[in-house]
Amino acid sequence: AQSVTQLDSQVPVFEEAPVELRCNYSSSVSVYLFWYVQYPNQGLQLLLKYLSGSTLVESINGFEAEFNKSQTSFHLRKPSVHISDTAEYFCAVSGAFGNEKLTFGTGTRLTIIP
Amino acid sequence: GAVVSQHPSRVICKSGTSVKIECRSLDFQATTMFWYRQFPKQSLMLMATSNEGSKATYEQGVEKDKFLINHASLTLSTLTVTSAHPEDSSFYICSARDLTHPYEQYFGPGTRLTVT
Numbered sequence: 550a551q552s553v554t555q556l557d558s559q560v561p562v563f564e565e566a567p568v569e570l571r572c573n574y575s576s577s578v579s580v581y582l583f584w585y586v587q588y589p590n591q592g593l594q595l596l597l598k599y600l601s602g603s604t605l606v607e608s609i610n611g612f613e614a615e616f617n618k619s620q621t622s623f624h625l626r627k628p629s630v631h632i633s634d635t636a637e638y639f640c641a642v643s644g645a646f647g648n649e650k651l652t653f654g655t656g657t658r659l660t661i662i663p
Numbered sequence: 664g665a666v667v668s669q670h671p672s673r674v675i676c677k678s679g680t681s682v683k684i685e686c687r688s689l690d691f692q693a694t695t696m697f698w699y700r701q702f703p704k705q706s707l708m709l710m711a712t713s714n715e716g717s718k719a720t721y722e723q724g725v726e727k728d729k730f731l732i733n734h735a736s737l738t739l740s741t742l743t744v745t746s747a748h749p750e751d752s753s754f755y756i757c758s759a760r761d762l763t764h765p766y767e768q769y770f771g772p773g774t775r776l777t778v779t
Contacts (some may be wrong), residue, residue, distance in 0.1 A: 581766050585770075590754075590773070590775065591772055591773065592669075592770040592771050592772040592773045593756065593758075593770040594770070595769075595770075598767070639706065639707070643766065645766070650697075650709060650712065651697075651709075651768055653706045653707045654706060655705070655706045656704075656705070656706050
C-alpha cells in the first residue's frame with residue numbers, strides 16, 4: 550500500500566513569484582507519481598506524471614516536478630505563477646505495475662495574490 | 664482524446680429517493696472505472712472500482728447496498744445512490760482507465776449531489 554503526504558494545506562503566493570508545493574510519498578514498491586489540478590466545482594485534470602526515465606517532468610503550462618527517490622518526494626514547482634493558477638493541487642501515487650489504484654494526498658490550495 | 668463525461672453535473676433530490684449518476688468514456692474503451700467521493704475542501708476518497716461485466720469492488724466502509732455500481736459496457740458505468748439522505752450530499756467523481764494506458768486514470772467533471 551502507498552500513502553501520500555501534502556504538508557501544506559494552503560499556499561498563498563504573490564503573482565509572478567515562484568512556488569513549490571510539497572509532496573512526499575511512502576511505498577514498499579516502485580511507484581508512479583502524479584500531480585492533478587482541480588478548479589472550483591470541476592473534476593481533476595492531470596498536470597504531469599512520472600512513470601520512468603527522466604526524474605524531472607514538465608507540464609505545458611510551466612509547472613515541473615522532480616522525482617527524488619532517496620527523499621521519497623515529488624515536489625511541484627513553477628518559477629512564476631499567474632492568477633489563473635489559483636486551484637487545488639493533488640499529489641497522487643500508484644504502484645508501478647499498471648491497473649493499480651491511485652492514492653491521493655489531502656491537497657494544497659494555491660492562492661495567487663495580485 | 665481520453666474524455667470522460669458525467670451526467671448530471673448537479674442533482675437535487677429529496678431524502679429517501681434514489682438518484683443515478685452516469686459516467687461515460689467518450690473516445691476510448693474503459694475496462695475499469697473508479698468512483699470517488701469528495702467532501703468540501705477535502706481529498707478524493709475511492710469508493711469502488713468497477714470492471715466491465717463484473718461486480719464492483721468496494722472500499723472498506725462503503726455500503727454496497729447503498730451505492731450500487733453497474734459497469735454494463737466498456738464506455739458506461741453508473742452509480743446509484745439508493746434511499747439518499749442528507750449525509751450523502753457530496754461531490755461524486757468518476758474516472759476511467761484506458762486499456763492501452765493501464766497506469767493512468769482520466770477523470771470526469773464530477774456530479775454535485777444535494778439531498779434535501
